[in-house]
Amino acid sequence: xxxxxxxxxxxxxxxxxxxxxxxxxxxxxxxxxxxxxxxxxxxxxxxxxxxxxxxxxxxxxxxxxxxxxxxxxxxxxxxxxxxxxxxxxxxxxxxxxxxxxxxxxxxxxxxxxxxxxxxxxxxxxxxxxxxxxxxxxxxxxxxxxxxxxxxxxxxxxxxxxxxxxxxxxxxxxxxxxxxxxxxxxxxxxxxxxxxxxxxxxxxxxxxxxxxxxxxxxxxxxxxxxxxxxxxxxxxxxxxxxxxxxxxxxxxxxxxxxxxxxxxxxxxxxxxxxxxxxxxxxxxxxxxxxxxxxxxxxxxxxxxxxxxxxxxxxxxxxxxxxxxxxxxxxxxxxxxxxxxxxxxxxxxxxxxxxxxxxxxxxxxxxxxxxxxxxxxxxxxxxxxxxxxxxxxxxxxxxxxxxxxxxxxxxxxxxxxxxxxxxxxxxxxxxxxxxxxxxxxxxxxxxxxxxxxxxxxxxxxxxxxxxxxxxxxxxxxxxxxxxxxxxxxxxxxxxxxxxxxxxxxxxxxxxxxxxxxxxxxxxxxxxxxxxxxxxxxxxxxxxxxxxxxxxxxxxxxxxxxxxxxxxxxxxxxxxxxxxxxxxxxxxxxxxxxx
Numbered sequence: 297x298x299x300x301x302x303x304x305x306x307x308x309x310x311x312x313x314x315x316x317x318x319x320x321x322x323x324x325x326x327x328x329x330x331x332x333x334x335x336x337x338x339x340x341x342x343x344x345x346x347x348x349x350x351x352x353x354x355x356x357x358x359x360x361x362x363x364x365x366x367x368x369x370x371x372x373x374x375x376x377x378x379x380x381x382x383x384x385x386x387x388x389x390x391x392x393x394x395x396x397x398x399x400x401x402x403x404x405x406x407x408x409x410x411x412x413x414x415x416x417x418x419x420x421x422x423x424x425x426x427x428x429x430x431x432x433x434x435x436x437x438x439x440x441x442x443x444x445x446x447x448x449x450x451x452x453x454x455x456x457x458x459x460x461x462x463x464x465x466x467x468x469x470x471x472x473x474x475x476x477x478x479x480x481x482x483x484x485x486x487x488x489x490x491x492x493x494x495x496x497x498x499x500x501x502x503x504x505x506x507x508x509x510x511x512x513x514x515x516x517x518x519x520x521x522x523x524x525x526x527x528x529x530x531x532x533x534x535x536x537x538x539x540x541x542x543x544x545x546x547x548x549x550x551x552x553x554x555x556x557x558x559x560x561x562x563x564x565x566x567x568x569x570x571x572x573x574x575x576x577x578x579x580x581x582x583x584x585x586x587x588x589x590x591x592x593x594x595x596x597x598x599x600x601x602x603x604x605x606x607x608x609x610x611x612x613x614x615x616x617x618x619x620x621x622x623x624x625x626x627x628x629x630x631x632x633x634x635x636x637x638x639x640x641x642x643x644x645x646x647x648x649x650x651x652x653x654x655x656x657x658x659x660x661x662x663x664x665x666x667x668x669x670x671x672x673x674x675x676x677x678x679x680x681x682x683x684x685x686x687x688x689x690x691x692x693x694x695x696x697x698x699x700x701x702x703x704x705x706x707x708x709x710x711x712x713x714x715x716x717x718x719x720x721x722x723x724x725x726x727x728x729x730x731x732x733x734x735x736x737x738x739x740x741x742x743x744x745x746x747x748x749x750x751x752x753x754x755x756x757x758x759x760x761x762x763x764x765x766x767x768x769x770x771x772x773x774x775x776x777x778x779x780x781x782x783x784x785x786x787x788x789x790x791x792x793x794x795x796x797x798x799x800x801x802x803x804x805x806x807x808x809x810x811x812x813x814x815x816x817x818x819x820x821x822x823x824x825x826x827x828x829x830x831x832x833x834x835x836x837x838x839x840x841x842x843x844x845x846x847x848x849x850x851x852x853x854x855x856x857x858x859x860x861x862x863x864x865x866x867x868x869x870x871x872x873x874x875x876x877x878x879x880x881x882x883x884x885x886x887x888x
Contacts, residue, residue, distance in 0.1 A: 297494075297498050298494055298497075298498065298533075299466075299467035299490060299491060299494050299495075300381070300465060300466075300467060300469075300490045300494060301377075301378075301381055301471060301490055301493055301494050301497075301529060302338070302378050302381045302382055303494075304494070304497070304529055304532050304533050305317075305331070305334060305335050305338070305378055305532055306335060307533075308331045308335075308532055308533070308535065309331040309332045309334070309335035309336075311535075312331055312509065312535060313330065313331055313332035314330050314331070314332065315330065315331050315509065315535060315537070316328045316329070316330060316331075316537040317329055317330060317331040317333075317334045317532060317537060317538070318334060318371040318374060318537070318538050318539075318540070319371070319537060319538070319539045319540070320370050320371050320539070320540045321540075321542045321550075326539070326553070328537075329371050334371070334374070334375060334378070335378075337375050337379075337451055338375050338378035338379045338382060339379075339382060339456060339457055340450070340451040340453065340455070340456075341375060341376065341378075341379035341447070341450045341451050342378075342379040342380075342381075342382035342383040342457035343383075343453065343455035343456055343457045343458075344379075344449070344450030344451055344453065344455070345363070345379060345380070345383045345385065345410070345450060346383050346457060346458060346461075347450075347453075347455065348410070348433075348434065348450075349409075349433075350363070350383050350384075350385050350409070350410070352383060352384030352385055352461060355384050355464055355465065355466075355469050355470075357386070357470045357487060357710075357713070360384060360385055360386045360469075360470055361383075361384075361385040361386065361409050361410075362385065362386050362388050362406040362407055362408045362409060362473065363376075363380050363385050363386070363387055363388065363408065363409060363410045363411075363412070364387075364388045364389070364390055364402075364403055364406070364408045364410070364411045364412070365377075365387060365388075365389050365390070365411070365412045366389075366390045366391075366392055366394075366399075366411065366412070366413050366414065366418050366422065367392065367412065367413065367414035367415075367418070367438060367519075368392060368414055368518070368543075369515050369516065369517075369518065369519050369524075369540045369541070370414065370438065370540055371540065372412075372414075372438045372447065373519050374519070374528065374538075376412055376447075377472075377519075377525075379450075381465070381471055381490075382457050382461075382462060382465075383457055383458070383461060384461045384462075384464070384465055384469070386406075386470050386471065386472060386473055387471070387472045387473075388402070388403070388406045388408060388472070388473045388474075388475070388485075389472070389474065389519065389520040389525075390402060390403070390475070390520065391518060391520050391865040392414070392418050392421075393858050393859060393865055394865075396421070396422055396424065396425040397425075398482075398483060399422055399425050400425050400428045400429065401482060401483070402475045402483055402485070403429050403431075403432065404428075404429055404430075404431070405485065405713070405714060406473055406475075406485060406713065407431040408429065408431060408432055409431055409432065409433050409434075410432075410433060410434055410435075410436065411426065411432060411434075411435045411436070412435075412436050412437070412438065412447060413435060413436070413437050413438070413441075413444070414437070414438045414439060415437070415438070415439045415441075416437075416439060416441045419435070419437060419441055419444060436449070436450065465490070466490070467489065467490050467491035467494065468489055468490070468491060469489060469490055470487055470488075470489055470710070471488060471489055471490045471492075471493060472487075472488050472493075473485040473486065473487055473488075473713050474486045474488065474520070474522055474663050476663050484712045484715065484718060485712055485713035485714070485715075486522075486663045486664050486709050486712060486713075487709055487710050487711055487712065487713050488522070488663075488666055488709055488710075489710060491706055492666045492706065492707050492708070492709065492710070493522070493525075493526055493529070493666050493707075494529075495666070495690065495705075495706035495707050496526050496665075496666040496667070496668055496688075496707040497526060497529045497530050497533060498689075499668075499688045499689040499690050499691065499705075499706075499707070500526070500527075500530055500668050500671070500688050501530065501533065501534070502673075502688070502689065503657065503659075503668075503671045503673050503674070503688065504530055504534060504558075504674075505673075505674055505675070506557065506558070506632045506633060506674050507530070507531070507534040507536050507557070507558065508534065508535070508536070508557075509534065509535030509536070511536045511537070511556070511557035511558070511630075512536065512537045512538075512539055512554050512555065512556045512557065512630075513531050513536050513537070513538050513539065513556050513557070513558050513559055514539050514540075514541055514547070514550055514551060514554050514556040514559040514628075515528065515538050515539065515540050515541065515559070515560075516540070516541035516544060516547055516550075516559070516561075517560050517561060517562065518865060518866075520865065521638075521663075521865070521866055522663050522666060522667045523560065523637055523638065523661065523667050523668075523866075524560055526666060526667060526668065527560050527635065536557070536558070539554045539556065548572075548626070551626070551627050551628045551631075552626070552628055553628075554628060555628035555629055555630045556628055556630060556631060557630050557631060557632045557633075558631065558632060558633050558634070558635065559631070559634060559635075560634075560635045560636070560637070561634055561635075561636050562636060562637065562638040562639060562866060562867045563636055563638070563639050563640065563641040563642065563645070563867075564639070564863075564867040565867070566634070566636060566641065566645055566649075566656075567642070567645065567770070570645055570648070570649075571773075571795065571797075573623065573626075574773055574798070575797055575798075577589070577592075578798070578801055587618065587619060588619060590615070591615035591618075591619035591620060592648065594608070594611055594612050594615050594651065595612075595615070595620075595647060595648035595649075595651040595652060596644060596647055596648060597647070598612070598647040598648070598650060598651035599647070599681065600650065600676045600679055600680075600681065601676075601680065612651060615651075616651075616652065616653060620651070620652035620653065623649075623652050623654065624652065624653065624654060627654065631654055632655065632674070633654075633655045633656075633657050633674055634649065634654060634655070634656055634657065635657045635659060635671070636656060636657070636658050636659070637658070637659045637660065637661060637667070637668075637671075638866045638867065638868065639866075639867070639868050640744065640763060640767050641656065641658045642767055642770060642771055643681055643682045644771045646658060646681045646682075647681055650681070655674055655679075656672075656681075657671055657672050657673065657674060657679070657685075658671070658672050658683075658684055658685065659671030659672065659684060659685055660684035660685070660732075660742060660744065662730060663709075664708065664709040664722070664728055664730075665691075665703055665705070665707050665708055665709070665728065665730075666707040666708075666709070667707075668688055668691075668707070669684075669687065669688070669691055669693065669701075669703055669707075669730075669742075670684050670685045670686055670687045670688065670691075670693070670742045671684070671685040671686075671688060672684070672685035672686075673685065673686070680737065680738070680741045682743065683737055683741035683742060683743045684734075684741075684742050684743065684744055685741060685742065686740050686741060686742070687740075687742070690705055690706060690707075691703065691704075691705035691707060692704045692705055693742060694727060695734060695735065695736065696729075698733075698748075699733040699734065699735065699745070699748075700729060700730065700731065700732065700733060700734075700748055701730045701732045701733070701734040701742070701744070702724065702727035702728065702729055702730065703727065703728045703730060704726055704727050704728070708728045709728070731747060731748045731749060732744050732746075732747055732748065733745045733746045733747070733748050733751065733761070745761055745763075745764065746761035746762070746763050746764060747763065750762055750763065750871065752782060752783035752784070753783065753784070754782055754783075754784070754785060754786065754787065754788065754843060755784050755785055755786050756786065756843065758843035758844075760780070760782060760788055760843060760844050761844075762779070762780035762781075764840075764844075765780050765788070765790075765840060765844055765846065766778045766779065766780055766790075768836050768839060768840075769790075769832065769833065769836045769846070771836075772832040772835075772836070773795060773798045774794055774795050774798050774799055774802070774828060774829060774832050775792055775793075775794065775795060775829070775832060776793045776794060776795040776796070776855060777792070777793040777855060777856050777869070778790055778791070778792050778793070779791045779869055779871060779874055780846065781875065781882055781885075785886055786886075787847040787848070788843070788844060788845065788846050788847060789846060789847060789848040789849065789850070789882070789885040789886070790833075790846045790848075790849050790850075791849075791850050791852055791874065791878055791881060791882070792829060792849050792850070792851055792852065793851075793852050793854070793855050793856060794820065794825070794829060794851055796816055796819065799819070799825060799828065800812055800819075802828055803822075803824060803825070806824075807824055810822075810824065815853075816853035816854065817853045819853075820851040820852070820853055825851070826851065829849060829851060830849065833846050833849060848885045849885075850878070850881040850882070850884065850885055852878065852881070856869060856874065861873050861877075862874050862877065
């Protein structure tokens with residue numbers, strides 16, 4: 297078993313030096329990087345960093361040099377990660393969407409010496425913030441930027457990194473500090489060692505039985521997130537070539553070009569893919585429309601355990617031939633699985649995509665667990681829709697008396713950087729407290745029911761788990777985003793961002809004489825809009841107990857985004873921020 301992350305790449309460079317390891321679009325064409333090239337460049341870069349004084353004579357977490365990277369996904373990201381590891385330093389990745397104020401907090405707490413930025417726009421965004429960091433010595437860029445030292449200055453030499461330093465790096469050596477975006481308060485620096493991440497790579501491999509050295513993966517989730525970073529090392533270990541999407545806007549095009557066998561995503565992006573499919577379907581006419589919605593109805597009934605009657609299976613086979621095959625073609629034609637995590641995936645989406653032979657492998661984990669704890673497998677017998685799968689190897693889970701999921705294993709963080717009090721609060725008798733409420737199904741499939749801190753009590757003393765309500769109601773094509781409120785209130789209410797494209801189509805079809813405003817602010821004031829959204833709420837309310845039912849709603853004109861501050865970089869909703877931002881809407885719901 298490999299115990300240091302960089303050993304994975306060294307091994308691949310020996311076994312298959314000419315095989316494509318990484319690829320990215322440059323000047324409109326795909327440029328590939330062989331395993332040998334990636335390894336040689338990382339070693340040169342490590343030597344260059346050591347020339348700049350990154351010595352790391354002491355490999356204790358406090359003494360190790362800290363190096364930051366602010367970049368979207370690209371080959372240079374992974375090469376930098378490897379180089380930093382090889383010189384015994386600690387990589388501190390930062391989301392490009394972070395605020396300058398948060399950046400100053402993070403890099404000053406970590407006492408960062410060197411920063412790598414990808415592009416001119418990122419450099420300009422944080423240029424003034426860099427002046428507020430006393431430990432920062434130099435900024436390097438991946439793109440050519442006037443006045444900024446190019447990263448090639450670290451590789452244009454014939455030197456090799458210190459073998460003495462490499463030999464002193466052990467599985468227990470700190471590899472990275474990842475500052476969690478959090479939903480409230482300052483970011484916390486999660487310390488992950490080589491053992492933490494490498495063990496998670498090794499113990500997750502049985503879930504990737506479909507991966508082989510002839511396959512490709514498309515990467516677009518931020519490498520700053522431990523989910524994408526760890527899975528990247530799974531790809532590198534198995535010989536799957538990693539292609540980086542140009543941007544979030546080009547994913548559809550890049551999927552067709554790359555033809556990957558797998559990619560990772562978060563439920564929000566999966567929802568977007570489904571919405572685009574539905575938008576296209578809504579424009580269909582006649583027999584094509586009838587066939588599409590016939591296939592969709594079959595997909596919604598799909599269950600990999602209870603496979604249905606022979607007649608159902610025959611219809612589904614036919615639907616795959618004439619309808620779902622087009623979905624697979626839109627994803628490149630080769631996708632075997634989509635691995636999703638970070639938040640709960642709607643069961644409806646898991647059923648529909650898996651029925652289309654695009655297997656949804658929903659998993660569970662946290663930054664603090666490097667990240668994978670459990671995952672639904674590619675093989676049907678180890679997959680249950682609605683669950684977060686079975687535990688990976690060498691990871692233990694215990695359900696506390698109050699329902700909280702507790703985790704133990706080699707993947708669990710050694711603690712929060714410079715905050716022992718937070719580390720102590722997060723651990724109990726050697727178990728990490730996840731903050732998630734869960735239960736077992738069939739004795740081996742883990743299921744999350746809510747976040748411990750998000751469950752609230754109404755003024756009537758009834759507990760409400762908002763995620764369950766939100767995820768079910770977001771199955772409506774007319775509800776884009778939703779947040780349930782009602783803590784210490786007499787009833788449950790909700791803030792809703794409608795799916796405006798579907799709403800406008802509904803209005804055009806149902807009320808042909810109605811003047812439909814282009815402005816969303818004006819649109820949500822139409823009684824016909826409120827009536828349609830309320831109809832959706834009434835439909836799904838029947839699935840919940842009386843205290844959980846949404847009694848009143850407020851419609852919002854703008855989608856919640858990362859840049860707007862309502863979503864974390866991993867696209868979870870920031871409840872406290874949304875509550876503050878829309879406090880007048882919430883108060884109006886309860887003041888009537």
